[in-house]
Structure formats: C-alpha cells, structure tokens
Amino acid sequence: MTAATAEVDELLSAVADPTRRRVLDLLLDREVATATALAGELPVTRQAVAKQLAVLNRAGLVEGTRRGREVRYAIRPQRLGAATRSLAQVAAEWDSRLSAIKRIAESVALDKQEEETT
Amino acid sequence: MVAHRIEREILIEAPLEVVWAVVTEPEHISGWFSQSVDIDLTPGGALALHWDRHGTRHGRVERVEPPHFFSFRWVVRPDEDVTEDNSTLVEFTLKAEGKSTRLKVVETGFPDRESFEDHSRGWDRELAELEEYVK
Numbered sequence: 001m002t003a004a005t006a007e008v009d010e011l012l013s014a015v016a017d018p019t020r021r022r023v024l025d026l027l028l029d030r031e032v033a034t035a036t037a038l039a040g041e042l043p044v045t046r047q048a049v050a051k052q053l054a055v056l057n058r059a060g061l062v063e064g065t066r067r068g069r070e071v072r073y074a075i076r077p078q079r080l081g082a083a084t085r086s087l088a089q090v091a092a093e094w095d096s097r098l099s100a101i102k103r104i105a106e107s108v109a110l111d112k113q114e115e116e117t118t
Numbered sequence: 119m120v121a122h123r124i125e126r127e128i129l130i131e132a133p134l135e136v137v138w139a140v141v142t143e144p145e146h147i148s149g150w151f152s153q154s155v156d157i158d159l160t161p162g163g164a165l166a167l168h169w170d171r172h173g174t175r176h177g178r179v180e181r182v183e184p185p186h187f188f189s190f191r192w193v194v195r196p197d198e199d200v201t202e203d204n205s206t207l208v209e210f211t212l213k214a215e216g217k218s219t220r221l222k223v224v225e226t227g228f229p230d231r232e233s234f235e236d237h238s239r240g241w242d243r244e245l246a247e248l249e250e251y252v253k
Contacts, residue, residue: 012122012194012228013228013229013230015122016228091124091126094124094223097223098127099128102130102132102221104140104149105219106131108136108139109131109133
C-alpha cells in the first residue's frame with residue numbers, strides 16, 4: 001500500500017467516530033477550547049473527550065498548547081482539509097463508477113430496443 | 119459538519135431491470151468496478167474484487183432485493199478478510215422514474231481502527247527499527 005492511501009486511511013479512521021466528529025465540529029466553531037470546555041457541551045466525560053483529542057492529535061487533525069494547568073486545543077486546518085479531500089476523492093471514485101454504470105446500462109437498453117424493433 | 123458518509127446518485131436512461139443487471143452481474147461489474155470479480159449474489163455470500171495493480175479486495179454481500187436494493191461490505195485495504203472493523207458498507211438503491219432509473223449509492227462506516235491501531239502501530243515501529251538495525 002502506498003503512503004498516500006495509508007494517510008487517507010488514517011484520516012478517515014480519525015473522523016469515523018461520532019464523538020470525534022462532534023469535537024471537531026465544536027472546535028471549528030470555537031476555534032480554541034480545552035477538554036473541560038468541550039466536555040461541557042457533549043454528553044461525555046472530560047476523560048472521554050481528552051482521549052478522543054489524543055486520537056485527533058495523533059492523526060494531526062488538532063494541536064494542543066499548554067496554558068497553565070490546561071491544554072487548549074485548536075484545529076489544524078490543513079490536515080482537516082486533507083481529510084475532507086480524502087472523502088471527496090472517494091466520492092469522485094463513486095461518481096466515475098456511476099457514470100460507467102450509466103454508460104453500460106444505456107447501451108444495453110439501446111441494444112435491447114434495437115433487437116425488439118428488428 | 120465533518121463528513122463521514124458518501125452519497126451520490128445518477129439518472130440512467132435505462133429500465134430498472136437493466137440497471138439491476140449492470141450493478142449486480144459479474145460480467146458487467148468488471149466493466150465499471152474491478153477488472154474481474156467473484157460474487158455469490160446471496161446475503162452473506164462472498165465477494166472478491168480483483169485488480170492487477172491493487173490486488174484483491176474481499177467483501178461480503180449483505181442484502182439482495184431485486185430490482186431495488188443491493189448492499190455489500192468491502193475491506194478498506196487489499197488482501198484482508200472482511201470483518202466489521204476493516205470494511206465499509208456500500209448500498210445501492212434503484213428507483214424507476216418513468217422509463218429511466220435513478221441509481222443512488224451510499225458508502226458509510228469508514229472503520230475506526232483506533233482501538234487496536236495502537237498495537238499494530240507499535241509493532242510497525244518496532245519492525246521499522248529492527249530493519250534499520252539489521253541494515
């Protein structure tokens with residue numbers, strides 16, 4: 001497997017979990033937030049949020065900066081853009097497969113029509 | 119909203135039965151998907167999509183409801199056996215619109231491997247270090 005697909009894989013895996021997607025959504029909205037602040041807006045514990053932030057941090061989607069006793073997290077827009085593009089790439093593959101299905105089905109239908117009229 | 123689901127559709131000027139055949143029959147699948155395919159078109163049936171360059175992606179047929187609904191799981195990485203943790207779900211829905219057919223595809227469930235990724239990543243790192251060491 002190439003490095004490019006391994007990266008796509010890692011990014012898609014990072015956004016696979018609903019809590020992580022909620023964390024990303026909140027961070028997109030707030031720009032900067034601590035695990036405590038994020039937990040205040042989600043039906044999960046601070047520890048659970050901290051765990052998901054660690055996963056997102058490992059995937060490079062967020063970065064933390066220590067401020068006194070707390071760590072403030074922010075989105076890394078370039079990496080999130082890459083994750084979004086990975087999904088767009090998968091979507092584009094489906095578009096080309098659907099176009100191919102259309103091409104084949106329409107030619108099969110045309111052949112059948114001609115058979116019936118001759 | 120951060121996306122995790124893909125949904126695409128297309129309008130095809132062909133009857134439902136023809137589109138169903140193109141979506142599900144091996145001789146047609148090799149025209150729009152993999153180079154060749156082995157498929158057992160029954161729920162739970164095995165699916166194997168072959169590419170000369172990318173290897174084989176295994177899968178499992180989930181639901182077969184001709185001529186309106188067909189779904190399967192397929193692995194994200196080549197040459198792995200299919201499980202819930204390493205595959206995505208692809209669902210085709212076909213709907214007649216006059217003499218045409220609207221075909222929709224939804225792909226969901228991009229696997230969250232974080233639970234066991236920690237272990238495999240640890241091993242990858244150790245193997246890489248070992249490789250460096252023996253060079």
